[in-house]
Amino acid sequence: MIFISKILFFTSHHGFYTVVLLIVFFSLVSFLTKKWWLLLPIIPLGIANAFAGQFLNAWFLNKYGTESTAIITSDVETSSTLNDMYIHDYEAIVKKQDGKYITTFFSTTSASIYPIENAIRIPQVNSPFPVKYIPGYEKNIVILYDQSEEGRRLRQYEMRAPINTAKIKYEADPTNKEFIKEYLTALENYVEVYKDDNYNIQIEKLKKELEESR
8 A cells, every 4th residue: 555655646746757757668668579559558648647646646545544634834836827826835744643743745736635526725824634644655645625624614605605595586585486495405405514503493484484385
């Protein structure tokens, strides 16, 4: 597991050098076997690693890793951009199983984050957050963003969005059954995850209104 973690850390953090190694490896194999077509995988593998290297690393660490915590100690904005946003270089310290810390690094483009999604969310500096790693190679981490304090706040905010939308519709036309159902569903989905007495009261009120409208 440690060996695999080291390989995935290298390929996800050093895309250019990974391509160089792919060229050397497949060129050597092609030369020794006299089969030129063995050069064909170089470009597809290089592209695949550039787009999915950190995702594979995130999946592997989340499935087989041990949970711990880390703290970002440095956040430096670079001159490079991704989707019109500046790429950041980060340094962090990771708590090992013996309680001591080890230093690691990653960037906006190389950070491994779970759950895997089309979004790059990095915790703030000097704020402990949960991670997973393979014991023995703690510098390769996956950020468990949804379990972090920021992640929980963001998820709670996102779950309130459909409530606010449904509430506006309901208040515009309180007799519309579809609006009542939409508002009720949004509230029920929220209270399944977060306790809220006010929302529970509103749920009972909406259920009563639905019964009366039949």
